[in-house]
Amino acid sequence: MLLAAYSVLGLLMGCGSQAPGRPDLAEDNAAAVAAGRQLYADIGCALCHGNEGAGDGPNAALLDPPPRDYRDPDSYKAGSSVEQIAATIGSGIESPEGGMPVYGHLSETELHLLATYVVSKQWRSAAAIDAVGAWVSEMPPTVDSAVLWLVLINRGSETVWLVGAHSDAAESVRVHRAVEAGAVVRMQPVGRLPIASGETVRFESGGLHLMLVGVRHRLVAGDNVALTLQFDDGSIERIVAPVERRE
């Protein structure tokens, strides 16, 4: 099970299965993350957790509840720090419907490397981006998608790209831009949206909007929708948007 890269790292650090390796790991986080990624692949974590940790691996659909998106620091039941995650992997999570198996055969160093990798995938709050004025249009009863409007302001010194969005309220969230071609207005998917330093990007009628596709329960005025915006630098911005009836 031990893989070449990890073995090399282990040899370099001269670590056994106990803590002595940790100070070195802390100094070389990148190497620990790389070794953890290799372990993640070897052990087959991705089968359930998915390649990126979104909880969307091929076996995820068989599990009830499905694995959480561990990139979200709030998704952890037993803590999101390296130590807490290492402990969780080692002891498993019990659940009547499946839960997470116990990986007690892994050494402490291996657990630590895995947890370091998992933490490296966690979203950090987007310090540069301000999201203001978010609201969701109340849905007519025959529609199963909802539109979210907001304004994003980049207060940082570098361009940040909006690369995705997620909400538990919907199957998926897409960035759309209304593009006019002749008499037809088409909603064009936007894969990556740049927000330049100092730029204010408005999501408003006739332009950009966030489409909540496959809304699970019809959203009506008075509801609130929690949404996570994901940026290319690995940061996130959490917003809560009230649902309002369009006037």
Place this chain on the structure above:
Amino acid sequence: MESGIPRAMAGVALVFAVAASACGGGDVPAAPPSPSTPRGSGSPGPGPAAAPPELQTFDFGGDFELMDQAGASFRLSGRRDRTHLLFFGYASCPDFCPVTLSLLTRVQERLAGQGYSSPAFTTLFVSIDPERDTPERLTDYLGYFALDAIGLTGSQEQIDEVVRQYAAMVQPTPESTDERPLLAHSTYVYLIDGAGTVRYTFRHDDSAEFIASGVAQLLGNTATSGDR
């Protein structure tokens, strides 16, 4: 509150409405507004008040027969001397149609304030998704809006024919699925006079007062013939 982006724009539009109503009808109309730019939609900042639309007579359009949301037959020619705004859309439409139907609701409110209402003036919503849009579904969709609209559906062939007559367009987008249709479609709002002739094509981003002023021109004429 920060959440009122569209409403802030509506506020601007209201300012324009006041300015426009002060103009009266005697002004020499400016050059016909370009169809590619919004008219009277009140871009922020000072500017000339929007002139009412200069009505024209178009060759496209014409009579058609479809089914209304009560399941009854509807013929445009059966509603002579009445003025209509016609819009193509579909009941699963999450983005464009609700925005436009809200706009048309404001048009209706504005006209009601001038004493014009159904049946002298009615909005027609023609479904471009007749397979899913049963009369019941159209009732549910249109019932959500405070709009006296007649929802129209029919066979795919009938709808295709009306779309062709009105030089409209419907295209499924790449994201469209059977379960969740996403159709790109024409967003013009057609002003149709009491003889069934298209007199103007409004854009989706024209202002409510601009559209209402166009409808009022026709209603002002029919009102003198007693159909009010």
